[in-house]
Amino acid sequence: MVKLTIDGREFQAEEGKTILDVAQGNNIYIPTLCYHESVAPYGACRLCMVEITNKRGKKKLVTSCLYPVEEGLDVKTDTPRVVSVRRMVMEFLLARCPDSEVLRKLGDKLGVEKVRFSQEEDKNKCILCGLCARACDEVVGASAISLVNRGVDRQMATPFFDASATCIACGSCAFVCPTGAIKCEDIGDTRKLTMPNITQEFRLAKCKACGAYWAPERQVDFFVKKSGLTREEYELCPDCR
Amino acid sequence: MNTSEPKLDNEQIKTMINAILDKYRREEGMLVSVLHEIQGEYHYLPRPALEEVSRGLKIPLTRVYSVATFFKVFSLKPRGRHLIQVCLGTACHVRGGARVRDTIERDLAIKSGETTPDFTFSLESVNCVGACALGPIVLVDGQYNGQMTIEKVDSVLKKYA
Ligand code: FES
Ligand code: FES
16 A cells, blocks of 8 residues: 555555546546546546656656556646646647547636647547557457557558458447547447448347347357357347346 | 559468468567568568468457558558668758659659559658768668769669669
8 A cells, every 4th residue: 555645635545556546536537538447548648647746856747547656646636737738738639639529528628718729620530549449459359440550640440441350349449439439320230330440330130039139240249259158049139038 | 553563372471471470489579570571571561461460470450450550661562672762861861862862753753652663663761871971871672872862873773673
């Protein structure tokens, strides 16, 4: 256990926890976009910046989602420096994705009045935080998408920008995406997954009893493979089971 | 279209890739070295090769593709048999590197980043290759040609064409 203070309040925390873990566990607000509790932190969005003073009295800005707690750490989540740097980050994100409703709301909340940078034309809402790809890899285990290329060409995409052979159409990527860049909708017997670089359609499996389309065929295949059960075990939707 | 684009035989690729993977003991950590070797073989990274690497190393294709597209040395487009790299680093730039590049572009009728239709040359620009005193530098297949001038372009390219 280590002792640290956040905004003047004292906390005890287990070693290995991050500043963000402690703050969230104690209702201290730190804005985040690329963080999700089920996925390893990555530090891509830079929105969760806080100011720390370490034992030697040195002040610096760190990403709270990655910074592990230390004995005697003094964390401030609300200093003028933190506020201004967050606004700056927010402005960059908004310049990149002016169409994202979520980002605009967050911008308002953080006090961004106007974006001083020229705004991106193509209406893509992806901030390249890679949360979708990390969830797909770490949680689902499908690894269907990733960040590709480098620098200004960086994009979220499937390999070769082609239909993915490993995607099971579970929609986890759309679920975790913090900006609404990925859409997942079911239309009749088809699931449509719309990503910045590709739109894919998948067949849905029909429940034998009630006839409802309940999961993508590929996801059912995936269940079968994972669980070692037979395909017959998955003929019914969860409601009819 | 390009008639002399290198024809690839999937079986041949498979054998080749697996030999390379064996050489690196199929270690995931050797991915970059493996890709280097493949590029040495084909001058670029053919898609079936990357797919075979993913299978052979038991890592997702997404990871292979991310790494392959991250590094500038790797090309996913077919490249020529000879790679011309014109240095446009600060020193070479002030000594007229850009003019040398323009000349090569005109002579080969391609732009930087492109490949000649007969797949003899690919052209690209790089930023400082560590021989500033000899600038402007033009590398062909890693061979340094120092103090390049527009007049020398022709004779340098002749050696390879
Ligand atoms: S939440 Fe920490 S950098 Fe995105
Ligand atoms: S600038 Fe060309 S070698 Fe350094």
